[in-house]
Amino acid sequence: MRRMAELALAVSFVGLAYAAEALEISLQHGSTPERRTRDQLLEVLKRYDTQRWTFTRKIIIDEGAIPHSHPVLTLHTRHLGEDLLLLSTYVHEQIHWYEESKPKQRAAALAELKKLYPEVPVGFPEGAGGEESSYLHLIVCYDEYQAMKSLVGERQATEIMRRWSEDHYRWVYRKVLEDEARLRAVVEENELGL
Secondary structure: OHHHHHHHHHHHHHHHHHHHHOOEEEEOOOOHHHHHHHHHHHHHHHHOOOHHHOOOOEEEEOOOOOOEOOOOEEEOOOOOOOHHHHHHHHHHHHHHHHHHOOHHHHHHHHHHHHHHOOOOOEOOOOOEOOHHHHHHHHHHHHHHHHHHHHHHOHHHHHHHHHHHOOOOOHHHHHHHHHOHHHHHHHHHHOOOOO
């Protein structure tokens, strides 16, 4: 019985390692910080099973970029040595790919969110680049929070969301923490949860 459990655990680790290796990671400049971030990301993805939240396998590491999901998921080098922040950023950008695959559900959820929050901040640091994006980020960041709870536990996930609420999309992340039940209802009703 113990041998079977050990074998199952070994197979799980092989699966995690395969998932990380199956990514196609490019370096924009080939710099040391980009190489270190790539290596850190691969190690993080070997420790945490993100298959449920992985929707694109092509990734660029660009030390000069702001993380974004499209056209190619792009991460920066800002989180060197901060594994959970890098993990959260990776999951966040992956979730954008998921939301893109469900345009009807997303549109319905955005309409509901506009009723719940008639005014949203636009622009850094409180909101996203536009009104629509600020509403969309309520969904993306809610799903990010739920994913991080599954990956690292509620306490650490909450700490990360609090940190983000003092960094970028501040209003959005505060709402994710303050209005979790309301956002859950919108996300679940519109089949946008993961």
